[in-house]
Amino acid sequence: MGRTELEKIVGAAAVDERPVRDMWPLGIMEERAGIPAPKVLVVRPAGREQVAEVLRWAASNHVAVTPMGGGSGVCGALGPAAGEIVLDLGGLDRVLEIDETNLTCSCEAGVNGYALEQQLNSRGLTLGHYPSSLPLTSVGGLIATRSSGQESSRYGSIEDMVISLAVVLPDGSFAAPRPGPRSAVGPALHQLFMGAEGGLGVVIGALLRIHRQPEATVGRGFAFADVRSGLECMRSVMQAGIRPLVLRLYDSEDAAFNGFELSAGECALVVATTGTAGVAAAEAEVVKAFAKGAKPLGEEPWQRWQRHRFDLSAERLKTFLEPAGAYLDTIELAAPWTVLPELHTRVKAAIAVGGLALCHFSHAYEQGCCAYFTFGGSGDTEAEARAAYGRAWEGAMSAALELGATISHHHGVGQARARWVADELGGWMRVWRAVKSGIDPEGIMNPRSVGGRS
Ligand SMILES: Cc1cc2nc3c(=O)[nH]c(=O)nc-3n(C[C@H](O)[C@H](O)[C@H](O)COP(=O)(O)OP(=O)(O)OC[C@H]3O[C@@H](n4cnc5c(N)ncnc54)[C@H](O)[C@@H]3O)c2cc1C
Numbered sequence: 235m236g237r238t239e240l241e242k243i244v245g246a247a248a249v250d251e252r253p254v255r256d257m258w259p260l261g262i263m264e265e266r267a268g269i270p271a272p273k274v275l276v277v278r279p280a281g282r283e284q285v286a287e288v289l290r291w292a293a294s295n296h297v298a299v300t301p302m303g304g305g306s307g308v309c310g311a312l313g314p315a316a317g318e319i320v321l322d323l324g325g326l327d328r329v330l331e332i333d334e335t336n337l338t339c340s341c342e343a344g345v346n347g348y349a350l351e352q353q354l355n356s357r358g359l360t361l362g363h364y365p366s367s368l369p370l371t372s373v374g375g376l377i378a379t380r381s382s383g384q385e386s387s388r389y390g391s392i393e394d395m396v397i398s399l400a401v402v403l404p405d406g407s408f409a410a411p412r413p414g415p416r417s418a419v420g421p422a423l424h425q426l427f428m429g430a431e432g433g434l435g436v437v438i439g440a441l442l443r444i445h446r447q448p449e450a451t452v453g454r455g456f457a458f459a460d461v462r463s464g465l466e467c468m469r470s471v472m473q474a475g476i477r478p479l480v481l482r483l484y485d486s487e488d489a490a491f492n493g494f495e496l497s498a499g500e501c502a503l504v505v506a507t508t509g510t511a512g513v514a515a516a517e518a519e520v521v522k523a524f525a526k527g528a529k530p531l532g533e534e535p536w537q538r539w540q541r542h543r544f545d546l547s548a549e550r551l552k553t554f555l556e557p558a559g560a561y562l563d564t565i566e567l568a569a570p571w572t573v574l575p576e577l578h579t580r581v582k583a584a585i586a587v588g589g590l591a592l593c594h595f596s597h598a599y600e601q602g603c604c605a606y607f608t609f610g611g612s613g614d615t616e617a618e619a620r621a622a623y624g625r626a627w628e629g630a631m632s633a634a635l636e637l638g639a640t641i642s643h644h645h646g647v648g649q650a651r652a653r654w655v656a657d658e659l660g661g662w663m664r665v666w667r668a669v670k671s672g673i674d675p676e677g678i679m680n681p682r683s684v685g686g687r688s
Contacts, residue, residue, distance in 0.1 A: 455535025584629025
């Protein structure tokens with residue numbers, strides 16, 4: 235439907251028809267079980283005028299539009315139904331300016347996350363944003379999912395990196411980046427688009443905060459007797475004002491899965507401090523003092539972690555999910571330090587439905603951190619696999635909500651968490667719905683974003 239009109243806007247070569255879905259494991263499992271994604275029109279605009287025109291066309295024809303970046307989302311936020319269209323932002327892929335004096339970078343939304351980081355690195359700069367999926371991502375997708383990377387304890391998550399945004403609203407009007415480095419001219423409205431999963435409009439560009447690459451890094455590993463003492467060390471480090479490049483605690487099962495050589499029951503802490511050589515070394519000493527009850531493991535765990543930091547690839551995920559009945563997923567929660575030990579115990583019990591149940595803690599703050607769970611197994615039938623998978627999710631979400639943890643630290647909502655969003659947002663759901671219906675009165679923007687249509 236509408237192919238001819240869309241071709242008039244972007245050109246025939248920039249429209250094709252194919253199934254589109256992201257890396258949501260349940261979507262991959264459905265495909266395997268014989269429920270394929272429907273074919274939809276995928277439109278690839280070449281610039282902001284074309285984005286605006288497509289949205290105006292969609293609004294006047296009541297056709298739902300889902301923006302697409304790298305397609306690496308894991309929650310099914312990118313999962314268009316038949317008759318909807320997908321707006322592929324891959325054509326907006328220019329890095330417009332790298333300002334080495336003011337340490338800002340201006341780029342379009344379709345720029346690949348890894349390519350951008352490499353371009354910055356070649357000038358001794360970094361965005362400091364390293365999701366494990368970085369090569370698969372786009373800047374727009376990183377923003378729309380409110381993503382967080384492996385170095386977030388030092389550089390923050392995407393909301394700390396974005397100074398302002400350029401967006402196209404559903405009626406085809408534009409909002410350009412506002413001046414920085416900060417502004418008190420009303421609320422930071424661009425923040426509404428971070429985590430909106432394409433539900434409010436299309437991010438077409440961003441003004442990003444960048445950093446000089448640090449001169450030196452000191453990485454170490456420590457073995458802790460249990461999760462609680464490892465978490466106490468992480469809390470002490472963060473509350474001492476140290477901002478480690480990497481700070482990750484693997485519970486005993488996750489440590490074994492990742493090949494750390496420990497005694498039974500032990501947990502592995504991998505920590506790297508960074509800055510000028512003197513600062514990196516001095517902070518490493520402070521960390522060592524906080525880890526005095528633990529067994530020092532030297533540099534090997536840090537080197538091992540660096541070698542494997544991008545190992546959980548999309549290909550590996552797909553390979554694991556290939557056999558009939560297999561299931562695997564990750565659930566990233568976040569909670570205050572005082573809640574984390576109980577969250578760990580309860581969620582581990584809930585997800586241990588099929589054999590594989592792992593957890594590591596990363597993305598640390600002074601107030602708490604993210605608990606990242608991985609679970610998997612195999613059912614005799616597809617129905618059994620789906621049931622076990624569903625029980626794991628149900629148990630993890632209930633435990634998080636009961637303990638006051640957030641149900642997502644950085645993957646977002648999509649279809650995976652749609653039924654629990656209102657439980658976490660409470661009265662904020664009314665605010666979200668008002669914003670959504672005010673900006674998108676026709677309801678054309680991604681129907682699978684943040685709990686669905688208002
Ligand atoms: C193996 C693996 C590891 C991962 N590791 C991490 C991790 O460490 N940290 C992390 O945060 N995430 C991680 N992810 C999840 C995923 O990579 C992130 O959510 C990423 O930000 C998605 O970016 P994308 O460009 O692929 O977005 P897509 O999947 O294309 O889209 C995601 C959502 O953003 C919307 N969107 C995309 N572009 C735009 C735009 N320009 N304007 C408006 N809306 C838009 C889409 O409509 C959709 O709702 C991982 C995924 C995989 C498969």
